[in-house]
Amino acid sequence: MSAPLLTGLAPVIAPDTRILILGSFPGAASLAAQQYYAHPRNQFWKLVGVLVGEDLYGLPYAARLPRLLAHRVGLWDVLAACEREGSLDSAIRRPAANDFERLHRLCPGLQTVGFNGQASGKFAGQFEEAGYRTVVLPSSSPAHMALSFEQKLAVWRRLVEGEADAA
Numbered sequence: 001m002s003a004p005l006l007t008g009l010a011p012v013i014a015p016d017t018r019i020l021i022l023g024s025f026p027g028a029a030s031l032a033a034q035q036y037y038a039h040p041r042n043q044f045w046k047l048v049g050v051l052v053g054e055d056l057y058g059l060p061y062a063a064r065l066p067r068l069l070a071h072r073v074g075l076w077d078v079l080a081a082c083e084r085e086g087s088l089d090s091a092i093r094r095p096a097a098n099d100f101e102r103l104h105r106l107c108p109g110l111q112t113v114g115f116n117g118q119a120s121g122k123f124a125g126q127f128e129e130a131g132y133r134t135v136v137l138p139s140s141s142p143a144h145m146a147l148s149f150e151q152k153l154a155v156w157r158r159l160v161e162g163e164a165d166a167a
Contacts, residue, residue, distance in 0.1 A: 003083040013074035017107040024119035025079040027087035035061045036075050041142035047156045078120045089119035114159045
């Protein structure tokens with residue numbers, strides 16, 4: 001018996017988005033809540049909060065997204081849909097990618113695409129070919145705790161390198 005077909009979340013982007021962070025596909029907690037990075041042990045909101053200089057983790061979810069966009073950072077996933085039991089990327093079956101051809105039109109100022117983990121990072125070459133700067137990041141998922149928060153943050157800082165100059 002196959003797993004149910006799951007549909008991902010809508011992109012969080014704006015025309016002035018300069019950095020787009022792509023996950024692989026929302027975990028079970030995120031799908032249930034219909035919120036990006038909803039698992040309480042996922043470090044995403046803490047990592048990005050440090051990068052933008054604002055406590056995003058301490059805000060209610062409804063306030064996080066507009067604050068993220070105010071810093072010209074967007075969110076999406078590489079997959080639009082898939083079959084999966086549980087939350088692990090290794091359990092993904094029948095993946096269907098999102099339509100990224102629209103990004104040039106929807107986000108003309110987009111410069112950097114960050115990939116939250118190795119599964120989404122497999123798409124980095126496609127974005128490099130399209131002219132974006134790419135950064136494959138250590139996953140913020142609670143399933144990936146081989147690195148400390150500080151070690152992850154050191155790599156995640158590469159997302160914003162040069163942004164102050166480009167702004």
